[in-house]
Amino acid sequence: MVSPVPVGPPVAAPVAWGPAVVVSADMTGGPTGFEPYILDTADKLRVFVYGQPNLSRLYTVDQVGNIAIPLIGTVRARGRTTVDLTHAIAAKLGREFVKDPQVTVDVAQNRPFFILGEVRLPGQYPFVSGMTIEQAVAIGGGYTERASKRTYRITRKLGPLVDQIEAPGDYPLCPGDTVFVYERFF
Structure with missing residues (x-):
């Protein structure tokens, strides 16, 4: 007598997470000062849009990770560098509002x-x-x-x-x- 073969994908056993592992700093390296700065909540950003004084000002990254810019609404900042955010803002502005927007983003306060x-x-x-x-x-x-x-x-x-x-x-x-x-x- 042949036993039936199970049909469908195998079911994985639930994973039990243990306590956090603390490792020594010499194992992880550490910041060297050459890593790109990744934006996150509470960073204050200076956004400058050439020729658009109403859009050029300080913005704070909110709890969700966004900044709210007039005309284009919210733009995701968390997890991006200032260069990435510059390109995202320019792309959104360029679609409907400003022809060839010149945008600069820098960190005003970490x-x-x-x-x-x-x-x-x-x-x-x-x-x-x-x-x-x-x-x-x-x-x-x-x-x-x-x-x-x-x-x-x-x-x-x-x-x-x-x-x-x-x-x-x-x-x-x-x-x-x-x-x-x-x-x-x-």
Whole structure:
């Protein structure tokens, strides 16, 4: 007697996600300063459209990842570079409103970074280009008396993924990073 053969695609077992894995900064590399800046929520952008003063102004990337520009409506900014966004705005304007639009987009203010844990003034602060973890701690009011000064945890959003790494004090930060200062155990 022959047993029946199942018909249809195989059914995959459900995937159980475990706890987040924290890796050392030397394994992931880290920002070198040569990566293109990827736009995200809370970035303030300066958009200049030549010959169109009503369109040329500061725009803030909203929670959904868009900017709202008069005449053309919302334009997706999250996940794009300033060059990509320049081309998207020019294309939308050029379709109906402006003949051969000359558009420039640059970052007027980066999104903030966050510092938590054993610092005197945890919270959200404006990002400064070239900042390291130790400089972020100084901005956060310095260490508390219980702070560990050996390693720190950085949480960084990379597109749809969130990466957590342990890094030394001289590790460079990116806009939107969250730095956690550990408590020492002695």
